[in-house]
Amino acid sequence: MSSSSRCLKLLSQCKNTIQLKQAHALTITSGLGTNPFALSRLIAFCSHPLHGSLPYALKIFAQIQTPTLCIHNTLIKSFLLKHQFPDAIETYKLILTNGLFPDNYTFPYALKACAEIDEGFNLGKSVHCHALKLGLGFDNFVGNGLISLYSNFGEMADANSAFDEISSPCFISSTVLIWGFGKIGDVWSARLAFDRIEDKDRGIWGAMISVYVQNNCFKEGLGLFRVMQIDGIVPDEGCFVSVLSACAHLGCLEIGKWVHKYIKKLGIRSSVKLGNALINMYSKCGCICYAKKVFDEMPARDIVTWNAMIGGLATNAAGEKAVALFSTMEESGVRPDRLTFLSLLAACVYSDMAIEGLKLVGIMRNVYGVEPGIEHVGCIVDLLSRARLVGEANDLMFRRMLGRSVPAVEAAGWRALMSACCGDGEVSMAEAAAERVVALERDSGAYVLLSNAYAAAGRHGEARRVRRTMRRRGVEKRPGCSSTEIDGVVHEFVAGEKTHCNMDRICVVLEAIKNHLECFEDSKCVLSTNLCSV
Structure with a gap:
């Protein structure tokens, strides 16, 4: 084996930066210091997420007198892998400055970088025009990049035009287009795009099912999954995650169990993502024992897994078990996040564990340095109210929530306070909370609770007045489902x-x-x- 061949082989086998520098030295001594392929391999290794060194790649690039298009493309890809999108765009501009012509590898990289920055839409349109000038607007790779760019900014008319311009759209083209329509909530157009594809792979089926589920069309998602089964298409992990999510929202326990058995029959390994979906499905369907079994059998868990299990115990009124699992989580060395504490506080609310919940608020702040956010305030208000600390709950709402959050979140906090005030006979405080809810959203719940509070206090005239106000403002009680x-x-x-x-x-x-x-x-x-x- 020649020294050049041995050098190139060593480059492909590098495991860390030290080995890379040794291979780089061998490259120079072997006479490959200016070889475009060897240099592009060196830069490519530098972009490795774990072992690479982008500053070292830039040093190599700076020493190349006339970098080729391939080397430029490798550098752009390196910036993309490191999420340095503005630098990727600057490298694309450098290609033009150096008098080189981008190819069907350059444009997809540049378009991806444009899609990831706020001001990237206009830049992306400029890149699109350049691709058309070079006759690459009909290329599959470039076309897919354009569809992804326009879909990312919600410009689906442009995305659809880019799809139609591709000479021979592939599965990826169709999948990205369906995903784009789903992102803006246009389920109808997504289904039209799906139906016009004659030969569908499981990725396209999965994309359409995912669009249904993400847009709360759960029954339609399960219906399409059945059609997929009839057509003999074997689902992938992503498709199963979407179907399990639909089962969770609809409470379809039997279908969820069947899907679980089907996954085992196919021999699909239970990944963290799939395990999380199973825990969520069983928890929301009320089978917390099955959820715990899936949790215990998972070979690896992430923070989402722990949160899903704690949240499942919370919604099934198993507050003590949720708090116990939190202790196990701490012993495992997993650091809780804001969602963990939100689930724990909800568990204490559902299980009437006010004192334990308030202790957790102290742990959240003093041990983990997590300040209660607007999403936690509703639970804390409920806990304070259950501990007969309605005054403190009222003060907290005025200090932390008044005009400082999105209306829906603030209204939830005021509703919790109003419910507590009604239960304790604090009619005047309930009135103030009701006024805030009514000002924030058009919902019948505030009127009904206030009317009930007046009735409980013997103020039936006031209760009738609230009912008349509801009718005058055209507020109807939301029907139960x-x-x-x-x-x-x-x-x-x-x-x-x-x-x-x-x-x-x-x-x-x-x-x-x-x-x-x-x-x-x-x-x-x-x-x-x-x-x-x-």
């Missing part, structure tokens, strides 16, 4: 609606249950009367 799963089919019911195909039969059964309960109550009264007469 529930769902149930029977034989793998989800049935949804909205209060006041009678659109279900089996509504007549359901009403007959409900009437029979009502009559049975009335008979039971009558028999209890008779029995009580007889006992009293004995």
Whole structure:
């Protein structure tokens, strides 16, 4: 083997910066110090996320008298891998300054850099024009970069035009276009783009299912997953994560269990992402024991895993277990984040553990240096109220939340305070909280709670006044909605609606249950009367 071949082989086998410098020295002594391929390999290694050194790459680049287009492309890619997007764009400009012509590798790199910076849209359009001038607007690689750029900025008309200009769109082109429509919430256009693709791979199927789920079209996502099964397409991990998310939101436990079995049948290894999705699904479907089993069997966990499990215990009113798991998390050396404490505080609220929750607030601030944010205040207000510290809760709302957060978050805090005030008979404080909620959002909950507070305090005239105000302002009570799963089919019911195909039969059964309960109550009264007469 010649010294040149041995040198190039060593470059491909470098594991750290020390070995890179040794290989670089050998490159120079072997007469390859100006070889474009060897230099591009050196720069490419310098971009490695763990072992590379971008400053060293820049030193190498600065010593090259006439860098080739390949070397420029490698440097742009290095900047992209290190998330130094402005430097990547500057390198693209350097290519033009040096009189070189970008190719179908240069443009996708430059477009990706443009997509990642705030002012990148206009820069991206300039790059697009340059690609058209060089006759590369119809290239697959360039076209995919353009679709991604315009989709990232929500300019889907331009993205669609770029898709149509590609001479032969590939799977990636279609997937990126569907994803772009889904990002701006245009599910209809995403489905049209999906339907016009004749030969779909599992990535395209997964993209469309993901768009449905991300835009709260959970039933449609599960329906498309069934069609995917009929077509014999084997889903990938990303598709399973989307389907499990849909099951979690709809409460489809049986479908979720079937998906879990299917994953095992396919022999797909339980990654952290997939494990997190399973924990979330089982938790939201009320099967916390299954969620804990998945958690215990996971070979690796990240902060999202711990948060998902703690959050699952919280929503299933297992506050003590959530706090115990937090202790285990600390012992494992995993540092909690803001979401961890939000889940813990919610667990204490749901399980009526006010004192433990307030202690956790102290741990959050004093041990981990996490100051309560606006997302925590609602829970803290609830905890203070449950501890009969309504005055302190009111002060906290005025100090931390008044006009300092998004309306929906602030309104949630005021609603929690108002609910606590109503429970404690603090009508005047409840009035003030209700005024804040009404000012922030058009919701019937504040009116209903305030009306109930007046009624509980014996101020029925005020309660009727609140009801009249609701009618005058056109505020209607939001109808309740529930769902149930029977034989793998989800049935949804909205209060006041009678659109279900089996509504007549359901009403007959409900009437029979009502009559049975009335008979039971009558028999209890008779029995009580007889006992009293004995």
